[in-house]
Amino acid sequence: MAAVLTPAPTTTAVAARAVDAVKVYGQGATEVRALDGVTIGFETGRLTAIMGPSGSGKSTLLYCLAGLDSLTSGTAYIGDTNLTTLNDKSLTVLRRDRVGFVFQAFNLVPTLTAAENITLPMALAGKRADDAWLQTLATSLRIQDRLHHRPSELSGGQQQRVAAARAMLTRPVLVFADEPTGNLDSRAATELLELTRAAVEGFGQTVVMVTHDARAASYADRVVFLADGRIVEELHHPKLDDILDQLKGLGA
Template sequence: MTSTPQPPPEPPIPAARAVDLVRTYGSGDTAVHALAGLSVELITGEFTAIMGPSGSGKSTLMHCMAGLDGPTSGTAFIGDTDLSTLNDREITALRRDRLGFIFQSFNLVPTLTAEENITLPARIAGKDTDPGWFADVVGRFGLGDRLSHRPAELSGGQQQRVACARAIVGRPAIIFGDEPTGNLDSNSSAEVMSILRSAVDDLGQTVVIVTHDPGAAAYADRVIFLADGLLVEELRNPTAESILAVMASFEKVDVR
């Protein structure tokens, strides 16, 4: 008796994807083309770093894919949700309920304690934070003895750990980080990147960061490089050395 061949499984839906994204600022001779028809998929359960020269479109790509900015043309998806079909209220709800954000400037509320900052998005959404999950996240980030402290009483690394905990505690589909180590010293930077790496490895989280730091990007599974608003190179299992080699290729100047 022969078994009926089974069709191959459907490929998983990417955590996010961009399809022919164009983002132009201004018009006419002064127009700036930040994205020039860029397409990319961000894989669920992976850590992706976005790199490229200044003005290459790194932050613009992340902002368009996260619903923080709208493209001039093209489409951005979170899972199978087409962001261009959502109104402002729906975009706000999607960012609140399905995305986590970590910014260079921490973006903590100065009058709130660390605990209140971590649980703020859930409280704004009228949701309770699972106590067991909260305790797990706080323990992973080493914040148990800092929960009653306000941001001014925390070091930069501690503030960014609070921001990471805030992003993760809501169990988002994706965490987006815009230069998350930009204001940190090397030790604090390594601390934060290790936390994001463990969020992928231990919690199955999807993490996407924009960074200029090869050391930070080397924590990722994949690095994508932009230039002139397009994806021009990609590295899997990167090292700081392999990242630097690609970046150096952007800086070569024809001196003839």
């Protein structure tokens, strides 16, 4: 009886996953298999880093999981939602309500203030932002006094933190970050990574980050290595040196 009362293990422990994901660009001689049968899940409440040399398929994996790009075959899920069955409109709504993004560059709409940029997904959905949550996020990301400035009046680090706040405002299932520190100096990068780490621990935010930077990856709970469209290795709670060794092995 007891076994009957025990809830069945739910899939909520995995925020997003890909099953046999294949992505092919081009045809014939110019065919490139950017993803070649990737199966992976991302656990809730953890910071996962995806690493690999240029052309290994790490960005493609991110875009396909985020619904920005479509798979050639295989399936991708956000929570329990199978992305491959959704049309453009449903994908858009999914991105808006359940996923957050931080890109390497051009993260903010130049004509809107920081606060307006942060609440943009809510505005697009025609909803009101949760002011208290906005203040909490702004404070924890240390941009509370920059909210009424335009992007051009913010430093690069501040811009990325505004983007991070925007990504988390809708309390998304997970946040995708594509080389978030790529354009930042090391001080700003460190600050962003520390604050991201704090968000993961403090708010239980799930984050998936693609990066080239071993130091950035060292903030992750788990580092997944890709090469030629396949997963070749993964490390848990790695030290910086472990990551660097692994990268050397991949020839990156």
